[in-house]
Amino acid sequence: MSRILIIEDEEAIADLEKDYLELSDFEVEIRNNGDDGLKAGLNGDYDLIVLDLMLPGIDGFEICKEIREKKNIPIIMVSAKKEDIDKIRGLGLGADDYITKPFSPSELVARVKAHLARYERLTSSQAEQNDIIEIRGIKIDKTARRVWIDGEEKAFTGKEFDLLTFLAEHPNHVYSKDELFREIWDMDSIGDIATVTVHIKKIREKIEYDSANPQYIETIWGVGYRFKI
Numbered sequence: 676m677s678r679i680l681i682i683e684d685e686e687a688i689a690d691l692e693k694d695y696l697e698l699s700d701f702e703v704e705i706r707n708n709g710d711d712g713l714k715a716g717l718n719g720d721y722d723l724i725v726l727d728l729m730l731p732g733i734d735g736f737e738i739c740k741e742i743r744e745k746k747n748i749p750i751i752m753v754s755a756k757k758e759d760i761d762k763i764r765g766l767g768l769g770a771d772d773y774i775t776k777p778f779s780p781s782e783l784v785a786r787v788k789a790h791l792a793r794y795e796r797l798t799s800s801q802a803e804q805n806d807i808i809e810i811r812g813i814k815i816d817k818t819a820r821r822v823w824i825d826g827e828e829k830a831f832t833g834k835e836f837d838l839l840t841f842l843a844e845h846p847n848h849v850y851s852k853d854e855l856f857r858e859i860w861d862m863d864s865i866g867d868i869a870t871v872t873v874h875i876k877k878i879r880e881k882i883e884y885d886s887a888n889p890q891y892i893e894t895i896w897g898v899g900y901r902f903k904i
């Protein structure tokens with residue numbers, strides 16, 4: 676559930692915004708002055724902020740600027756005056772959207788949803804660009820297809836890399852050799868499940884201190900292998 680922070684001193688407006696957002700299943704908190712709003716925005720765990728411009732204490736300009744320096748969550752700025760919106764745009768404070776009072780609560784909800792969806796796409800594409808698995812001493816960069824053991828890079832063949840990554844991505848799950856063969860090798864590739872055993876042995880030589888007593892890829896006798904977490 677996404678969490679929204681409303682910083683708004685007019686109680687009736689804040690309550691209306693809160694009601695509508697809660698109807699759309701958002702979790703909402705209100706701060707009714709600039710100082711509390713800034714503190715909550717900086718320290719709280721929110722997914723989006725609806726920020727009024729004119730507030731007792733620190734104003735919306737300053738709050739937007741300070742939060743933007745620390746966080747990249749969407750900020751929707753609200754103002755009673757069209758001129759203020761132009762001013763905010765001109766200042767380039769990093770707000771994502773601007774809305775003039777009076778506005779319909781359903782319009783606010785629509786904008787909140789749009790910005791959350793955009794932000795989610797943005798953060799998930801960033802995560803894909805830097806797709807790294809780290810389990811104890813092992814670090815796997817899936818994008819660059821590189822592996823480090825205790826900070827030292829090790830070379831893996833394509834299939835060794837695929838097999839290690841697959842197991843590391845599903846830790847504590849036991850896979851049979853059959854399942855691993857089907858998962859990693861194409862159906863028409865030459866070889867059989869003994870290929871899996873050979874590859875596991877080679878991976879262990881690279882990642883384990885003692886292949887006979889593996890710390891990462893464990894043999895479950897009569898069943899298969901699992902990556903211990």
Ligand code: CA
Pocket residue numbers: 683684685727728729730
């Ligand atoms: Ca106000």
